[in-house]
Amino acid sequence: MLTDDQIEQLVDKYLIEIYQNMEKDVIRDIARRVRKTERLTETAELMAKSMAEQGFSTDQILAEVMKTLRADPEYKALVAENTRAYKQMVTDEIKATVAEAKAAGNQLVAEAGQMAYNNDLSMWEQAGQTLPPSSQLSQIVGSFQRDLNGQLRNLTRTMGFKGTQLGTTGVLQAYQKTLDTALIETATGTFSFDEACNRAVQQLAQSGLRTIDYASGRSYQLDTAARMSVRTSMNQMAGRITESNAKSSGVDLVIVSQHEGARPDHADVENQIFSLSGTSSFYPAFEDPLPCDGGNGAGYGDPGGICGVNCRHTFFPFWEGISEVPATKQEPDPVDVDGKTYTYYQATQKQRSMERDIRALKREAYATTDKAEKQEIQRKISAKTTQYRQFSRAVDIRPKENRLRVVS
Numbered sequence: 001m002l003t004d005d006q007i008e009q010l011v012d013k014y015l016i017e018i019y020q021n022m023e024k025d026v027i028r029d030i031a032r033r034v035r036k037t038e039r040l041t042e043t044a045e046l047m048a049k050s051m052a053e054q055g056f057s058t059d060q061i062l063a064e065v066m067k068t069l070r071a072d073p074e075y076k077a078l079v080a081e082n083t084r085a086y087k088q089m090v091t092d093e094i095k096a097t098v099a100e101a102k103a104a105g106n107q108l109v110a111e112a113g114q115m116a117y118n119n120d121l122s123m124w125e126q127a128g129q130t131l132p133p134s135s136q137l138s139q140i141v142g143s144f145q146r147d148l149n150g151q152l153r154n155l156t157r158t159m160g161f162k163g164t165q166l167g168t169t170g171v172l173q174a175y176q177k178t179l180d181t182a183l184i185e186t187a188t189g190t191f192s193f194d195e196a197c198n199r200a201v202q203q204l205a206q207s208g209l210r211t212i213d214y215a216s217g218r219s220y221q222l223d224t225a226a227r228m229s230v231r232t233s234m235n236q237m238a239g240r241i242t243e244s245n246a247k248s249s250g251v252d253l254v255i256v257s258q259h260e261g262a263r264p265d266h267a268d269v270e271n272q273i274f275s276l277s278g279t280s281s282f283y284p285a286f287e288d289p290l291p292c293d294g295g296n297g298a299g300y301g302d303p304g305g306i307c308g309v310n311c312r313h314t315f316f317p318f319w320e321g322i323s324e325v326p327a328t329k330q331e332p333d334p335v336d337v338d339g340k341t342y343t344y345y346q347a348t349q350k351q352r353s354m355e356r357d358i359r360a361l362k363r364e365a366y367a368t369t370d371k372a373e374k375q376e377i378q379r380k381i382s383a384k385t386t387q388y389r390q391f392s393r394a395v396d397i398r399p400k401e402n403r404l405r406v407v408s
Contacts, residue, residue: 019054021181022190025199026051027061029191031068039082050190175212178203179226183233193234194402197227221359223406232309239300239307239314243276246317252277253318254286256306258329261348266313269306271325273318286315337394347395354388355403362406 030044040062048058066076182196191199201223212225220228246254258270278285286300300306306313317323332344342350358381365377385404392399 018177018181018184021177022185022188023051023056023061025181025185026190027064027068030061031065034065034079035069037082039079039086047190050188054188054190175204175209179229179233182226182230183237186230186234187237193230197223197230198405200230201226221363221406223359224356228310232311235311235314236307242315242317246276249317251317251319252280253283253320254315255318255323255325257314257316258326259312260329260331261344262313263311263345265304266306266311270313271328273325274300274315332396335395337391342395344395344397347391347397350395351388351392351397351400352403354384354391355400358384358388358404359406362404366406 026047030040030047033041033044048061051061052058066079069075071079178200182191182200185191185196185199186193204222204226210222211219212222213219242254246252252275253273254276255271255273256269262270273283274286275283276286278287286306300315303309305311306315334341334343335347336342361377361381361384365374365381368374368377388404389399
């Protein structure tokens with residue numbers, strides 16, 4: 001059994017490797033943007049700012065970007081001048097907008113205009129240490145400590161994989177580390193959820209990996225498995241940080257969040273109060289099976305419980321006599337579509353089913369080399385996509401176009 005100090009050292013070493021991977025991702029992405037625009041874009045600046053908050057040196061990132069682009073002094077000067085010119089243009093436009101807003105008496109717009117991104121290059125001149133485990137990183141690591149049990153496991157705890165020509169062990173390690181990197185990229189705000197997941201899927205797809213098999217017997221396409229894993233891990237991370245903060249501050253009670261379209265076996269615990277320690281004589285223990293499952297279901301920390309696989313619920317500290325239970329959100333009324341009645345939850349599940357069908361057709365289109373067959377599949381994709389958007393409008397739920405993308 002490893003000691004706590006040994007576990008901490010292993011965790012720090014593993015996370016430094018992940019941070020190094022993330023730094024490379026940021027440098028490549030900023031270089032791609034600079035190559036395209038010949039300036040430092042707003043998105044590139046926000047990414048670098050996020051990395052600076054994690055302890056990275058922004059001037060070193062910029063130097064690595066220029067090295068990646070094989071930039072000579074003349075090109076570096078061009079990028080700097082283009083960036084200054086663009087920022088000045090944006091600043092002038094903001095000032096004009098603010099002046100117009102003030103003249104019109106619109107204080108809200110005027111105040112918003114003052115929150116423009118940096119109007120100079122000072123952000124790129126900041127320097128910081130490289131790769132120190134930051135306080136934010138320590139809290140992220142701490143949120144997973146209870147699952148280590150004397151062993152260093154991958155952060156996403158994703159054990160499902162399908163062996164390829166690279167060998168099962170190598171593929172499993174690559175899969176876990178790639179998803180862990182995506183999790184840290186999302187958790188630190190360096191990349192958006194979609195960007196981090198798409199990057200992970202593209203990297204893994206290069207190895208020929210397309211399908212992930214789980215011990216439960218279920219099989220998922222790579223993009224579906226990656227998104228599910230990172231989404232679930234993000235929510236579990238938030239839950240564990242909340243749990244840790246509550247315990248360290250002596251708060252025992254928590255209240256579960258609520259959202260539209262909750263799965264039926266979770267809906268009954270929304271807005272309900274639980275005891276983290278399980279010692280309350282009035283409130284049920286949070287890790288006990290969910291009451292709505294008749295005492296036979298899964299509790300917090302289980303795959304089927306709150307903060308489990310694909311669960312969007314979270315929880316917050318609750319101070320009895322001080323905190324107030326929020327008003328219960330009302331589910332939208334059922335909607336009739338093509339002669340069938342859908343509850344809000346059923347409508348979201350129908351959307352997911354339609355998205356899977358469209359992605360499956362797109363994979364078929366990528367796989368076939370027959371021109372006539374590809375055209376027929378493209379026709380089906382177009383028809384299915386139209387149906388998906390029409391259904392989404394009918395049930396008044398925004399279509400999720402990002403869920404229709406696949407890795408070729």
